[in-house]
Amino acid sequence: MPVARPPEVFVRPLSMAEGQRLQRINRTAKDRVRLRRAMIVLASAQGWSVPDIADLAQVSQRYVRQVIHDFNETGFDALDPKWSGGAPKTIDDTTRTRICAIAGCDPRALGRPFSTWSLAKLCDYLIEQGIVAAISRETVRTILHDGGVSWQTTKTWKASNDPEFLPKMRRVLDLYDTPPPDGRVLCVDEFGPLNLMPRKGKAWRQVGRPARQRATYTRTQGVRHMLAALDLSTGRLTYRIRTRKRWPQFLDFLKVLRRRWPGERLFLVIDNYGPHKRPEVLAWCATNDIELVFLPTNASWLNWIECEFTALRYFALNGTDHRSHTEQNAAIAGYLRWRNTRARPKTHFAINSPIREPDYMINVA
Incomplete structure (x- = not known):
């Protein structure tokens, strides 16, 4: 069976x-x-x-x-990691919920002459109003964390204003779902800048003996940039490391991809970075059987290669302190060789995934 x-x-x-x-x-x-x-x-x-x-x-x-x-x-x-243990709660859930609600209010609406709470000011208010008899700043911090309230900076955010958002998204997802029989789908992007500097990371060490890295350093050897392509038919990554990532370097990388797969039509899923749309690049692609499939603006997270970059940073760069670009490039090359030997074709693109449902398209638009 x-x-x-x-x-x-x-x-x-x-x-x-x-x-x-x-x-x-x-x-x-x-x-x-x-x-x-x-x-x-x-x-x-x-x-x-x-x-x-x-x-x-x-x-x-x-x-x-x-x-x-x-x-x-x-x-x-x-x-977020979930840690268990600790002393029993001395403040009931109703009071905790009320504390979280107060923390989310504008202090001026509650008669205070300031626009934001500090933990000390919030503690004083809670005690003055008789909500609790006594409370420490650390207890308030814990209550807010458990209640899903965090100290945040007010930021602006940008939704996609691409008038062709839905057609572009459907086009990309169609390529992921059913790659054209007459061509090869590649997800292309730049990774970097690759600096020479000590990077924080995690490793298994004896208790009380953490690994240490230098805190003072200078960067006198410039930076490097990696241009990479993820082949969905094999799951392998092709890359080149260059000193710049302007349109001449991008065009050279396209020529590398063209030589690697001669005679095949290439569909390149890429973002809207300026060099990708240079007239020289577009003209060369048009005459060399390469179709550039642009993602919607502000939607580069739809590029399949993004997760590969996260893994590359996590396994090959975090916790390192390379002193030359030759050394760092060798570390990247070693990881990618290891990864490519274990790569599998990206043939199962989850037809029933929510990202292909009509409601999802409306939601993100």
Whole structure:
């Protein structure tokens, strides 16, 4: 009898703002648990199957499914590590909810002459109003964290104003879903800048003996940029490292891809970076059987190669302190050789994924 496969699991439909937030976490998160979980959620949102995500992140399929289920239930709180233990609660849940509500209010609406709360001011207010008899700043901090209230900077955000957002998104997803029989689909993007500097990372060490890196350094050797392409038919990455990433370097990389797959029509999924749209680049592609498939503006998280860059940063660069670009390039090359020997064709693009449903298209628009 055939072995029954577990049902496919995907994250819920994401808004454009949520997709951008996930991409930002994948690029800047310092906590390894938060970074790994964000990578899993982003990959699932892009339509990766559970086995493929587990292989990318080097974790179990059970862990991947749990992260996806947790995100669907609690949202971005599921990305944070959960630590258990501690003393029993001395403040009841009703009071905790009230404290969270007060923290979210404008202090001026409550008769205070300032526009934001500090923990000390919030403690004083709670005691003066008789909400609690006594409370410390650390207790307030814990209550707010448990209640999903965090100290945040007010920021602006940009939704896609692309008038052709839906057609472009459908075009990209169609290429992911059913690659053209007469060509090859490649996801292309730039990674970098690659600086020479000590990078924070995580590693297994003896208790009390953390690894140390220099805190003072100078960068006198410039930066490098990696141009990379993910071949969906094999799952392999092709890349070149250059000193710049302007249109001549991008065009040279396209010529590398053209020589690598002669006689095939190439469909390149790329973002709207200026050099990608240079007249010289567009003219060369038109005469060399290459179609540039541009993502909607502010939607680069739809590019399948983004998760590969997160894994590259996590496994090859974090925790390193390379002193030359030759040394750093060799580390990147070693990781990508290891990765490419284990690559598998991206043939299962999760036809039932929420990102291909009509409601999802309306939601992100």
